[in-house]
Amino acid sequence: MPELTQIKDIVNVLQTSKVVAVVGFHPDTTRPAHYVPEYLHRRGYKIIPVNPTLAGRHMTFFGHKAIPTLAEITETVDVVEVFRRSDKVMDHLDDILAMNPKPRTVWLQLGIRNEEFTQTLVQHGIQVIQDRCMLADHRQYL
Template structure:
C-alpha cells in the first residue's frame, strides 16, 4: 500500500491548490461526493464535476464534464469518488490530461495500488484512503 505524503506535505498541497476535479461527483445533495465538493467549494476551491452520467448538467454552479481529458484548464487535484476497483481507468485518464495535476486523491475507503504506482511514476503525488474535506479541516489549511 502506498504511503501517504506527510501532514505537512498535504497541508502545503491544499494551500497551494485552487482547482479540484471531482471524479464521480453526484448531482444529488445527499451524496457524500456532493457534500465534500460543496465544502471544498465553500473553502474557496474551484470544483470541476467529472461524471459521464451528468455531463453537461450544472452541479454546484459548474458544468459537469464526461472525462478528465475534456478539461482545458490546469487542475491541481484529481479527487476520486469511485470504487477502488474502478480507479485504475481514472489514473490512466489522468495521465492523458492536458495539464498534469499535482495530486491524485482517493477518498476515504478508496485505495488502488496499481493506480497509485502509475501516478507516482508520472510524478503525481498520491493520497489514498483519506477524505479531502476532513484533511482540510484537521490540517487547519489557511489558518
C-alpha cells in the first residue's frame, strides 16, 4: 500500500469508506477537528470521535461518545483521520498498528505531514493520505 496522491485513489477512499475514527476530535464547532467530521457525518459517514479529554463525559457527538484511544474501538474502521500536529502523529502510531482489524487508510488532514509515520504505516499495509482535507476533497470530487 503506497501513500495515496492520485485523485482517483483519494476518490476511491471517499466512496468506499463508511466508518471514520477522528483522532484529535475537538468539541468547538468552529475548529476543523469538529466541522470536518460533522460535514462527513452529514454525508453519511459514521464518525467515532477519539479524544482522551472528552472520554467519559456525558456528551455525544454525531450519536457517539468520544473514546480515549483507538484501542477502545470495537468495530472495523475504514479511515483513521488525524487532526494532530505533524510532530505529534508518531504518538498514535502504536495505537493505529494495534487496531484489529487495521484501518485501510490513515488520512492526515491539511497541513499534517510526517514521512517516518507514513512509511511505517505503508510497511504495515495501511495506505496513507497526507496534507489533504477530507471535507475539501469530498466537496470537490464527489
